[in-house]
Amino acid sequence: MAEHNNFGAALRHAAGTTALAAGGALALGGALFGYGMLETQKFGLRRETLHVLPRGSHDIKVLHLSDIHMVPGQETKIQWIRELAELQPDFVINTGDNLSHRDGVPSLIKALEPLMAFPGAFVPGSNCYYAPKLKNPFKYFSRSDSSPSPSSKDQLPFEEMHRAFGAAGWSNLTNRSHSTVLNGLRLDLTGVDDPHINRDHFAGWTRGSTTSDQAPHVRIALAHAPYQRVLDQFTEAGADVIFAGHTHGGQVCIPGYGALVSNCDLPTWRARGLSDWEYAGKSVPLNVSAGLGTSRFAPIRFACPPEAILVTLKARR
Template sequence: MSDVNRTLARSIPETEIHDDADLLTRLEQRLGFVHARQRLGIEQDHAQRVFGGGGINFFHPENWYSMQTLMRWTFKLAGMYEWGRRNARNIQVIHNPVRHRKIPAAFKGFRLLHLTDLHVDMDEAITARLLEITGSLEYDLCVITGDYRAQTYGPEEGALEGMRRLRERLRGEAYAIFGNHDSIRMLPPLEDMGYRMLMNESALIDRGGEKIQIVGVDDPHYYRVDNLQMAAQGLDLSCYTLLLSHTPEIFKQAAHAGMDLMLCGHTHGGQVCLPGGTAITLDSDCPRFVGRGNWRWRDMDGYTSTGAGSSLLPVRFNCPPEVVVHTFYPG
């Protein structure tokens, strides 16, 4: 075991060290010492905390699992739980046109399937509906902006199995990033499945000899391991550039860094909203205008998807789940 692996293994029970040796080696080689150690360390230290310390966001309702029981019984006593579950299974397909002067002519009509907040191990009926929809859609490229696991800690096997089933339905390449529900331990298996994980990295998409750029950052919400400067190294900002971020919270940094389009999720659009779609809470440190749907900040366009899955409980009110097909047009 390398010195880096020994360092990372100190936070792992002795019985798990040998089983995790290959994983730690792959993470070291894939991410480097600092990123791997930081991500794993925060996962260990804050796995079941509601209140985060050390500069991480102070309050995380998604970590407060006793809230799930309270909410479930509240909805059941009000006779709303099954109604909310039906709403959560009713995934909408949103078609969103994207026009920008920097979109190359070769990308006219290019369709980008955007999935987010899948939580594929929470409710089999929701996951089955997601697989049904994605298998029937026409698109050129898929991007996924994080949150594959239902809980923020614990086993990853259920989420990985759901993501394997999804990958079998997706056509062509699928670029993905991590959210605050995802463990860095999921990185090697997801890449083995064929997902192209962007861990503060970028990729070039070629179509007819013309190009656009995709930038992806690791979770900015809870883990705070996003590094836009690293991800954007070597970019040609005269080329149309889109950013994948789990949360819209870094929208100002992204706009000032020259991103043209930001795709994100995390907020679930509120998930439980008042009539008319007004979110009770967005669980995100950002203004409400970036909390759902299309928005714009300075010269950057943005879209925050309500997501296909549900958080805490598989229920939704006045906030339908969605998958989004963004269609590009020069303009």
């Protein structure tokens, strides 16, 4: 009988320990999720400097925005983006995924309105065309190069957004190229539609006169998703700098290690920040933004706060 009582007591103790551990795990998980939601509001500005302009050129301040994923009511995000106009950029680059809700366009335009007073250019991402879907988050880790399968029911009002951008004078670089003059320097711009949904087609650079390459210029390339095939095309074609987004910097990172995924075939260590892309004997600075938002179905970040980037382009040394 004593052995039976001891066995029962051991079972009760084990059950209590298991329940305590389970409760602790739930509490920890809840705390991490809460912190992850809080980090989505920790907006920051990253500053970079690149010596890519012809000698004797004046500096050009480029503000790089990406992955805003706007949802109605995100007033903190709206106000923070509006205040970026105080930086007085010379040029604004938007690399797509601007929406996460079909009613998000008015909030997006409200956020970007002060910045649309400056010259700019943009390319779309899949979440400019199609709304995000609720799906198993583990698929994000198991198949990082997968493309979404959108339908007509998921379509977002991207035309309204693009009209507003165009009315402000921003250049639409969706499989297009364009040239403009800024601070006495010719900017040759090119971009592709979103490679993540296989809509990219590299249009090359704007054709000028037979002596146009001899005039001072800088070549800037834009893509939403930094797939290697696109980066290779840009590099081989002589881009001086490449801007991209899409990765969210990994979104959920391990401190001291970094991103676990890039959501494309880009190596995870390049999922956020400035690096040099090398192809065909050429090397080009690649700036990948961690973005300013998340899908509304995955509203967390961990060790990867949202960002805008101010890149100062300077003359080559």
